[in-house]
Amino acid sequence: MPDYPKASPMRYDEGSPEAHALNLVGDRWPLLVVRELIFAPKRFQRIRAGLPGISANVLSRRLAQLGAAGVIVHDEKQRFYALTEIGRELLPVIHELCRWAVAVPGHDLFRFISPTALMISMNAVLVPERARGREAIAGFDFGSEAFEVRLTGGKLQVIAVNCPETPFVLSGNGNGLAEGILGAVPLPELMAKGMVSVSGDVAAASEFLSLFNMRQAS
Structure with a gap:
């Protein structure tokens, strides 16, 4: 050291x-x-x-x-x-801070969100009732960073990769993709606005994004 x-x-x-x-x-x-x-x-x-x-x-x-x-x-x-x-071992601490924060008013999705920050926050807004019994794998490409996200057993596993090899890949910046994950904006609307692009199975991508946002579910 x-x-x-x-x-x-x-x-x-x-x-x-x-x-x-x-x-x-x-x-x-x-x-x-x-x-x-x-x-x-x-x-x-x-x-x-x-x-x-x-x-x-x-x-x-x-x-x-x-x-x-x-x-x-x-x-x-x-x-x-x-x-x-x-x-x-600080990851669970950060996860719990995210879960606490999304329940507190004043969160501004228009301020900068890094790719890593968004990937971590996904666990905080995964809706358990929607994720239960489902399995999925998603790709995310932010240009400078890329990830594969696996849903199994009601939990997410995020892996940093060079190039996602998944049924679909969502591309954009942290804020654009946050609108779909944290803000519950439908994927077709994000695509129409040019905030997010999708390669591969668009229907599967839209279904995957529907698993998120606890505020929408409450």
């Missing part, structure tokens, strides 16, 4: 586990940096592309902070950052 700078000084002067966790990842940006590395290692600029508003200096400090906490490692030869085992 590289010689990272020491972690930032303790901010919460108490011994509770939750305070300890916040001392490690509770600053602005660390959890979102972790989010961007959930599915695959990335280089510095690819991480930054998923975090609009973060400066290079701040990202460098947050990567150093996460490295000192044992959450990430840096392959200096390949120049990739990757999550450690304890870093990957």
Whole structure:
């Protein structure tokens, strides 16, 4: 493991586990940096592309902070950052934050949504009653990143790939595809507006998107 700078000084002067966790990842940006590395290692600029508003200096400090906490490692030869085992264990935390957030008013789908952020949020808005007993596999192509999403046993598994090999592939940016997953906008409408394109089985793609959005189901 590289010689990272020491972690930032303790901010919460108490011994509770939750305070300890916040001392490690509770600053602005660390959890979102972790989010961007959930599915695959990335280089510095690819991480930054998923975090609009973060400066290079701040990202460098947050990567150093996460490295000192044992959450990430840096392959200096390949120049990739990757999550450690304890870093990957933050995924359920991020999932629960998403589930909590979609129930709170004020979520703005028109603000930037990274491809990785959208893939993670899909678990938060999968409607259990619609997904029960169904199996499906979907492809997503964002240009810079691509994923295969498998539904089985009522749960989603997301895999980063170079090129999806699935019955259909939904293409667009994070915000356009979020309209179908988080906003419950029908796929034909998204296609008519040029926000999303589909290669392969369009009917299967539309049926897949119908499995999402808890607000629509409530």
